[in-house]
Amino acid sequence: MKVETSAALFALLSVASARPDAVRLFRKTHTPIGASAKFRREVPQEHSHEKFLRGVGQALNLNNVDQVQDPVFALLGNKAAAQGAGQVQDLDCLQQRVADQAFTNAKAANDVEGMTNALIFRALERNTGSVGLASVLCTETAKNPEIAAIQQHQDPASEGAAELNKQITLDLAVQLASIGADPQLALQSGTFAPGQAGDQTGAGNTCDDADDAEGCIFTQNLLVEDATAEEIDAAVAAAGGNANAGNGNADDTADDAEDDGCEADDGSADDTANDDAGNAADDAEDDECEADNGSADDASNDDANNNNNAGGNANNGADNSNNGGTATTGVNVNAFTGSVGSAPVPVISSTADKPFSVNGAEFLNQGAAIQRACDVQKNACANAANGGDKTISVADCDAQQQQCVAQNGKKRRQSVDTGDCGSPAISFGQQQDRGSEEAFAPVNSADFNHGSALKPAVITDFICSQLKSKCGASEATVAQCEEGAQAADSLEGQAAADAFNAALGV
Structure with a gap:
């Protein structure tokens, strides 16, 4: 010094x-x-x-x-x-x-x-x-x-x-x-x-x-x-x-x-940070979603993606991901197959109280679990890039993470059955019935006719009830809607709208 x-x-x-x-x-x-x-x-x-x-x-x-x-x-x-x-x-x-x-x-x-x-x-x-x-x-x-x-x-x-x-x-x-x-x-x-x-x-x-x-x-x-x-x-x-x-x-x-805190997002938060140091900043964000059971094993599942031995950690991270999938009873619902710098991380769907798991971390919402899996893969990829793998760059890892989120979102959109209704998406911002005050409202007012509200739950609960009663949507879609409503209820502003829409893939 x-x-x-x-x-x-x-x-x-x-x-x-x-x-x-x-x-x-x-x-x-x-x-x-x-x-x-x-x-x-x-x-x-x-x-x-x-x-x-x-x-x-x-x-x-x-x-x-x-x-x-x-x-x-x-x-x-x-x-x-x-x-x-x-x-x-x-x-x-x-x-x-x-x-x-x-x-x-x-x-x-x-x-x-x-x-x-x-x-x-x-x-x-x-x-x-x-x-x-x-x-x-x-x-x-x-x-x-x-x-x-x-x-x-x-x-x-x-x-x-x-x-x-x-x-x-x-x-x-x-x-x-x-x-x-x-x-x-x-x-x-x-x-x-x-x-x-x-x-x-x-x-x-x-x-x-x-x-x-x-x-x-x-x-x-x-x-x-x-x-x-x-x-x-x-x-x-x-x-x-x-x-x-x-x-x-x-x-x-x-x-x-x-x-x-485990709502799905579009990865945009990652773009605001410099990822060149193994995306360590993202780890804090990602680990909001970890199972809170206090076990050292849970912590160590993520460790391979966040220490100085970067050269070997990408393989370790990939191995942990695969082991997490085979050791857990259930079905892998991660639709992404890209493997730049690291294998895709399984998202296991089961009948547990928290039905989705990623490397031992459990989630209520599929969207949050998918986001976690995509981020874990990105961190392993970035560690490989920072560890000397000249065939890839951190930018490649960022792009792959966004592809992972997008591909899973597309799969969910294709599976959304809203019955006789159109898009259940919500928006946040200035609404026609509220002047300059920002609020939440349905995007599709023809099928979901409701005035704007300051709390997201007012709008999301209405949409979910309409999907079930008026629209005749599938049970899976109603469940996704309720997942999104729960995620949005803990957030504010655009983040709440994004979480709800991401859960439904809209």
Whole structure:
């Protein structure tokens, strides 16, 4: 790590306290300047895990009670952090306060990905004054016990850092498992290789790129993992798989997120992230759908698609997928046959309470299971591409994932029997009967004549009842409609409409 001297950076941060839009300028333009320092700190690394920084920012902004200008300030030293800390007085606790509020907001929205980002953000290393200097710990107690169970990584050159950072990663894994996320994501909270302790020139192994959406520590292969996948599994198993620091509602939250957060989508969310680092960002999204039974086996099914041994992981991921299909009684309903970088992942349909399963993860909705299978295949493919397979690229994997979703959607559309009625699709936006206010309404008002509504359930329940009574639709179509209605009911806006329409293949 290097010592940076930057009067220009200090000026930018000072402006940011008066102008929130200046934070965006800071995130885009700050670079090391010359030696006329106003203050000294480590080489900038606050953007090294950029995907988690952006993710926690989205969750924080749902209700930013402390008016923190940007989560990036929480990863700076106190002098710089003060310029964007909002109402937070204890700067040693700014990182925890940001993570805690982001987690609270995401939990209220049943957003497992948002909670995941908050947990990982809490564990990220914070900048200090020199190589080997540990950051000060927060002495406040977080509102959320999941956040309270975690502290930030310390400079890897500081005393005892290897053992401490490993424990932080294992603690983080347990909390990730407690909310239904993939505990292996804890490995991505790790930091860089250690520099020379006390080196005021700061020659280190850091990076800092606000424009790298994935995070330069991942795209430049600078991440040093603190534990092995097996150690993660063991820690989660020892904690009971669903352990947290005492939140009695955590299991319910995880279950709600599993059932409600597993709606089918069109893969568009994947397009917004940089997938070049093995699509690790997608894993957090995908694992909203994992079975919340706390077993290490479930976690390890996904591990092969999300660790550094990328070259061999594509095959492992494919093998796990095939084993998942043969070991489960039922029928594979995944219609996709493409095999670029990885074999297609079976989606097993059975008579269980949650009738669809993918590598041991169980789903109520077929659309959600299909989405998961397509994403697992994509991650295995991307690992192969990043692991040195010159015959494929991550772009090929993205394209295949979209083909997988589309082909299964086409199959479902072909199987939809709406009886005497046409399309049961719904829309979200400005409706004729509601002026400029956005609301839900049937697209096909001729067959489904109903005024607009602010809640999706009003429209989806009506359509499902009409399919059954008026239209004479098949039982399978009515069941798909009810699946879509359930998925939409936990969402808002366009996401709710998309989930309902995807379930029916319209």
